[in-house]
Amino acid sequence: MNQMITVKVKDQYSNEVNAMAWLNNLHEQEHAQGLALFKKIDHIIVEGEKILPSIELLFESRESDSIYRVIEQVN
Numbered sequence: 001m002n003q004m005i006t007v008k009v010k011d012q013y014s015n016e017v018n019a020m021a022w023l024n025n026l027h028e029q030e031h032a033q034g035l036a037l038f039k040k041i042d043h044i045i046v047e048g049e050k051i052l053p054s055i056e057l058l059f060e061s062r063e064s065d066s067i068y069r070v071i072e073q074v075n
Helices: 029-033
Strands: 004-011 016-023 041-046 049-051 053-055 058-060 067-073
Touching: 004 041, 016 067, 041 058, 041 067
Parallel strands: none
Antiparallel strands: 004 016, 004 067, 016 041, 041 049, 053 058, 058 067
16 A cells, blocks of 8 residues: 655745655565655655656656655655
8 A cells, every 4th residue: 555645845946835745665664764755756746736756856747847856754
């Protein structure tokens, strides 16, 4: 089962927004704990749009000209 978390993302214009991130279903918990957060993310949801990773560290919107980078997990 995939896990959903809230993350803060920043676009190329330095605007920060909260987004929902779906984490990959990682079978090896020990290995997953050593991974950086962005490597665990399957996709993010920003303003209702599901955005898949396009380049390592970046999520490019198909509906707008925004490119997002995950900054941190929001508690």
